[in-house]
Amino acid sequence: MENVILIVHLLLSLGLIGVVLLQRSEGGGLGMGGGGGAMSQRSAATAMGKVTWILAIAFIITSISLTIISARNASGASILDRIGDGPAPAAETTDAPAPLETDGLLPPPSGADTDAPLVPRAD
Template sequence: MENVILIVHLLLALGLIGVVLLQRSEGGGLGMGGGGGAMSGRAAATALGKVTWLLAIAFICTSITLTILAAQKASGTSVLDRLGGSAPEVEETVPALPTGEDLLPPADGDTAPLVPRAD
């Protein structure tokens, strides 16, 4: 049932996009002049305008229906509850700290004589 409504919803979305793109531009969106019904307060209702409203109403109805179905399916459980298991235990291991001898310079007897590099 949910898949059928989802497919109808997607088809309505594509149809709505197509119908909106087919409509004639009213102009004035970016200051461009548009002729025609500038004197009237309301533009004439065209067939494409009516189809746009019909598709928009159907799109909103399928959106609300899908939201209701998703809310009923969720029924207040979390994703981890639906998986059926508990979260795996994580071992917290702390890396070993370096000893102080690694941080200090070598003792006088341990140093090798410095030999200049021949480049």
């Protein structure tokens, strides 16, 4: 049931995007420069406007339905509560890794003889 509602929800969203993009622009974004006609008189409801309202209402209904279904399927515990219930961590070993030998990775100091073998310093 959830998959069916999800597919209908996706189709409604695509349809709503398409219908909104197909509508005629009335110019003057956010009500600017429209001559005051948008606020002073009620415009006639066009077929595209009615379809937009129907798709928007159906979209909201499917959104609420999906929210209710997912709330029913969710467990009562928070995901943070389940962190402590996970598998026990692996036993830590006391063996420390051997220190890395990094002296051979560094370039020789400037002015040093490049033919001499690299010998670790006894610092």
